[in-house]
Amino acid sequence: xxxxxxxxxxxxxxxxxxxxxSTLPLxxxxxxxxxxxxxxxSLQERMRANYTWAVMAGLLVGFVGKVPWVIPLVGYLxxxxxxxxxxxxxxxxxxxxxxxxxxxxxILIPGMEWVMLRAQGVPLPFWDSLNLVLLPATxxxxxxxxxxxxxxxxxxxxxxxxxxxx
Amino acid sequence: xxxxxxxxxxxxxxxxxxxxxxxxxxGGYLTPALRLASAPVVAAQRWLASRYLAVxxxxxxxxxxAELRQRASLLExxxxxxxxxxxxxQQQLKDSQFKxxxxxxxxxxxxxxxxxxxxxxxDPSPFLHYIFIDKGSDDGLSRGMPVVTAQGLVGRVDAVIxxxxxxxxxxxxxSSVNVQLAASRTEAMLQGSLTGDVTLEMVAQxxxxxxxxxxxxxxxGGNYPANILVGQVASVRKLETALFQSASVQPSVNFSLLRxxxxxxxxxxxxxxxxxxxxxxx
Numbered sequence: 402x403x404x405x406x407x408x409x410x411x412x413x414x415x416x417x418x419x420x421x422x423s424t425l426p427l428x429x430x431x432x433x434x435x436x437x438x439x440x441x442x443s444l445q446e447r448m449r450a451n452y453t454w455a456v457m458a459g460l461l462v463g464f465v466g467k468v469p470w471v472i473p474l475v476g477y478l479x480x481x482x483x484x485x486x487x488x489x490x491x492x493x494x495x496x497x498x499x500x501x502x503x504x505x506x507x508i509l510i511p512g513m514e515w516v517m518l519r520a521q522g523v524p525l526p527f528w529d530s531l532n533l534v535l536l537p538a539t540x541x542x543x544x545x546x547x548x549x550x551x552x553x554x555x556x557x558x559x560x561x562x563x564x565x566x567x
Numbered sequence: 568x569x570x571x572x573x574x575x576x577x578x579x580x581x582x583x584x585x586x587x588x589x590x591x592x593x594g595g596y597l598t599p600a601l602r603l604a605s606a607p608v609v610a611a612q613r614w615l616a617s618r619y620l621a622v623x624x625x626x627x628x629x630x631x632x633a634e635l636r637q638r639a640s641l642l643e644x645x646x647x648x649x650x651x652x653x654x655x656x657q658q659q660l661k662d663s664q665f666k667x668x669x670x671x672x673x674x675x676x677x678x679x680x681x682x683x684x685x686x687x688x689x690d691p692s693p694f695l696h697y698i699f700i701d702k703g704s705d706d707g708l709s710r711g712m713p714v715v716t717a718q719g720l721v722g723r724v725d726a727v728i729x730x731x732x733x734x735x736x737x738x739x740x741x742s743s744v745n746v747q748l749a750a751s752r753t754e755a756m757l758q759g760s761l762t763g764d765v766t767l768e769m770v771a772q773x774x775x776x777x778x779x780x781x782x783x784x785x786x787x788g789g790n791y792p793a794n795i796l797v798g799q800v801a802s803v804r805k806l807e808t809a810l811f812q813s814a815s816v817q818p819s820v821n822f823s824l825l826r827x828x829x830x831x832x833x834x835x836x837x838x839x840x841x842x843x844x845x846x847x848x849x
Contacts, residue, residue: 419688419699424823429762431693465699467725467733468692514692523741525694529761534693 406560407442407454414438415461430537432545435462436510439477440502440546441553443484444495447561455481468514476510496550503546507539665826668717673829679792680833682706686825687731696739696763698722700828703730711790711836714828719796719819720744720784721828723836732830736822737797738763745787746797748780754787757797763822767800767814776803776814789837 418434425431435458443451455477462477463470483505487498515530591597666683673681682702690697702708704727714721714734722736737744742759746767753774755767770776780800786793798818805812 415691416688418691423689423691423693426693429693431691433691435691462691465688466691467695467697467735468690511693514694518694518741521741523694525740525761530694533762538693 404453406556407457410438410556411435411454411457411461415458415465418462419465427537427541429533430535430539430541432538432541433507433510434545434549435473436477436480436506437503437542437545437549438553440480440484440506441499441550442557443481444488444498444502444550445554445557446488446495447557451481451485452478469517472513472517473510476506476513479509480506496547499546499550500543503542504539507542508535511535511538662826669827669829672715672717679831681829682708682832683827683829684732685827690733694740694761696736696742696759696822697725698734698736698825698828700732700734700830701730702830703728703732705729707832708732708830713791713795713831713834715795715831716820716825716828718821719798720791721820721822721825723790724830734828738765738818738822744791744797745785746782747785747787748774748776748800749783750780751775754785755782757782757816765798765816765818767816768811770812770814772805772810772812774812776800776805776812778802782816789839791836792831792834 414435422434423431439455439458442448442454456474459474459477460470462473466473480502484498484502487501488495491498491501511534515525515535518525588597592601669681669683673679673683684700684702684706686698687701688699690699700714708724708727710724710727712724714723720737722734722739722742724732725735726733735742736759737757738759740759740761742757744757745754746757747754751774753770753776755774756769758766758768760766767776767782778800782797782799784791784793784795784797796819798816798820801815801817803812803814
């Protein structure tokens with residue numbers, strides 16, 4: 402079920418990311434809606450097959466973008482893994498877990514992109530990348546974390562209504 | 568005589584009084600007195616009229632108010648619809664103006680064949696400056712084709728699928744374009760950056776470089792056709808100790824507002840990789 406829902410949702414989120422979110426930068430940084438949705442989905446108690454979403458999102462972003470596909474794939478899988486760990490450790494405060502996951506993912510994925518692009522010879526000055534891309538993007542991600550978490554929670558509650566004992 | 572006077576003196580006095588008052592009134596001498604006298608009357612009349620109007624409205628208001636509210640809501644609805652229509656038409660006008668410009672550009676350059684495409688997205692990575700367009704290999708696009716607008720050079724096709732393509736903009740940090748100054752024909756290299764700013768690099772120290780100089784593509788390297796407008800020199804940085812001088816460039820294209828582009832489909836980029844010493848051939 403989660404995988405079936407994931408296909409349209411991931412497509413929709415990647416479309417939103419490329420068509421809308423990427424055109425709204427803060428300095429040079431943009432929010433990563435895919436990261437937020439993957440993190441929020443992974444933190445849902447009722448859902449399984451979380452890694453499927455990460456794989457789908459990673460492959461799709463890798464296919465669409467110029468950055469090597471392995472970066473978003475590993476990044477979103479890492480975020481999902483962290484979310485799973487946090488779900489067990491801080492299960493009473495999912496919002497805190499969402500913020501921690503978002504913050505870590507916001508550093509991890511662009512960080513890996515930066516290293517890969519530098520290795521490919523793209524001139525990306527470290528301090529400019531940090532000040533103009535990484536920090537604004539992290540800020541935007543943290544800003545959108547809560548609304549996205551609420552939306553994904555609503556989606557999960559809609560598709561998997563709680564069973565009531567007879 | 569006396570009896571006649573006694574009989575009519577009151578009438579005469581009254582006639583004289585009235586005639587006097589009339590003369591005074593016609594001469595305007597009674598205006599202040601009339602104003603003084605009329606003020607309380609007018610005030611009273613106003614009070615009475617307002618009270619009557621209030622009572623009238625109170626009696627008739629329910630149906631009038633309901634009717635007015637209904638009309639107001641209908642008008643608001645129509646206003647909202649017209650406003651959205653205006654916005655939609657403005658958007659269509661902008662799009663058609665932009666497409667007219669592109670069409671004009673294509674007509675003014677009949678030596679090349681163009682395919683028009685709409686910009687449908689941007690690369691998700693904030694480090695890179697790439698756009699996605701809605702035309703692909705089905706429309707004759709292939710990797711390396713230059714992309715332009717009526718304003719000038721946009722970039723070149725980096726990857727293609729059947730019905731979409733990814734275009735590397737000239738302000739991408741990994742982008743380098745061989746250019747020349749229109750006036751002096753001095754060769755240089757246009758380099759993108761993380762911030763999206765474009766700089767002119769590798770300009771010889773003895774070359775004359777000044778703000779306002781027009782920059783065109785040079786076709787050196789075989790990646791772009793010659794003489795496509797790129798931008799203008801904004802400011803020059805020249806150090807006596809440096810090997811080359813450089814300059815910041817104002818691109819002719821506003822990359823953040825790109826809606827439609829033209830792909831030059833009859834241009835075949837030249838792959839000079841085998842000629843580069845030390846480069847591995849695929």
